[in-house]
Amino acid sequence: MRSLKREILASGLSALKGNGNIEPHTYEEVETIANDILEKVKCRPQFGIICGSGLGGLGDLVSNKEIIPYADIPGFPVSTVPGHAGKLIFGDLEGKKVVLMQGRAHLYEGYAVQRITLPVRVMKLMGVSVLIVTNAAGGINPEYSVGDIMIIKDHFNVPGFAAVNPLIGPNDERFGPRFPAASGAYDKEFRELAKQKAKELGYDAFVREGVYTCLGGPSYETVTECRFLRLVGVDSTGMSTIPEVLVARHCGMRVLGLSLITNKCIVEHDSKAFANHEEVLETARMRTNHLQALAAAIVKAIKI
Numbered sequence: 650m651r652s653l654k655r656e657i658l659a660s661g662l663s664a665l666k667g668n669g670n671i672e673p674h675t676y677e678e679v680e681t682i683a684n685d686i687l688e689k690v691k692c693r694p695q696f697g698i699i700c701g702s703g704l705g706g707l708g709d710l711v712s713n714k715e716i717i718p719y720a721d722i723p724g725f726p727v728s729t730v731p732g733h734a735g736k737l738i739f740g741d742l743e744g745k746k747v748v749l750m751q752g753r754a755h756l757y758e759g760y761a762v763q764r765i766t767l768p769v770r771v772m773k774l775m776g777v778s779v780l781i782v783t784n785a786a787g788g789i790n791p792e793y794s795v796g797d798i799m800i801i802k803d804h805f806n807v808p809g810f811a812a813v814n815p816l817i818g819p820n821d822e823r824f825g826p827r828f829p830a831a832s833g834a835y836d837k838e839f840r841e842l843a844k845q846k847a848k849e850l851g852y853d854a855f856v857r858e859g860v861y862t863c864l865g866g867p868s869y870e871t872v873t874e875c876r877f878l879r880l881v882g883v884d885s886t887g888m889s890t891i892p893e894v895l896v897a898r899h900c901g902m903r904v905l906g907l908s909l910i911t912n913k914c915i916v917e918h919d920s921k922a923f924a925n926h927e928e929v930l931e932t933a934r935m936r937t938n939h940l941q942a943l944a945a946a947i948v949k950a951i952k953i
């Protein structure tokens with residue numbers, strides 16, 4: 650095990666192996682990382698939370714914090730984007746044991762898709778069975794406003810059209826099946842619960858339910874791409890989340906996804922407006938308190 654750990658550390662990019670082929674981390678590698686983390690913390694998490702751009706404030710909800718920077722975890726992808734602190738926070742939230750990722754890594758940062766999803770498998774082997782994923786996204790649905798929170802009911806995996814899928818490569822049945830279903834990935838019961846909690850909190854006016862997509866980024870979408878996405882039934886668009894959800898579902902986790910609509914997508918040629926990350930972070934700041942309250946209420950209500 651020791652030498653395996655050294656190997657992961659030394660390679661830094663063990664998801665990229667040999668002649669350009671991309672291979673997933675082995676079960677043993679993931680197990681080594683998970684056990685290593687568990688040796689460092691007292692918490693034994695049941696819930697995993699991934700915070701999107703500017704949404705790391707969800708970490709303030711956690712008490713009895715134990716914090717490990719991603720940079721100290723062998724093999725973990727380190728976030729390089731503003732609004733992604735790159736810390737793993739363990740602790741208590743509404744009576745539940747949680748591990749919260751304050752920030753994520755994205756495809757456009759140059760990581761293999763298997764590598765950006767490694768933390769999800771590590772969570773699984775640490776005992777997590779429920780994953781809450783959050784992201785900042787552009788509103789494609791013309792009825793959406795900046796600041797809306799969208800409960801994700803389905804996704805449209807654009808990178809998957811070009812064979813970018815974290816489950817590509819040898820399949821280890823200890824994680825899950827070769828051909829997992831992707832329909833029903835966003836747990837119906839959790840979605841209903843999220844809607845109910847939103848109502849109780851008086852958030853009806855800005856909580857929606859819709860379909861998320863991600864492109865590879867880092868460029869934001871063109872006008873034609875946005876119009877195309879609307880035609881196929883997409884409501885919000887980002888550059889993350891879907892790979893994590895595919896891996897989570899593959900290993901049997903139940904998933905809830907929340908998109909914060911941080912900007913409206915540009916659908917008019919020659920528009921003077923342009924998508925930008927500053928607006929994304931600004932909207933995230935504006936909605937942090939609401940998102941915190943909603944996430945806390947949902948975690949409290951979910952029974953494991």
Ligand SMILES: O=P(O)(O)O[C@H]1O[C@H](CO)[C@@H](O)[C@H]1O
Pocket residue numbers: 700701702703730753755783784785786866887888889890925926929
């Ligand atoms: O999906 P999250 O991590 O919330 O971040 C979103 O915000 C960034 C663009 O502003 C991109 O990284 C996009 O994916």
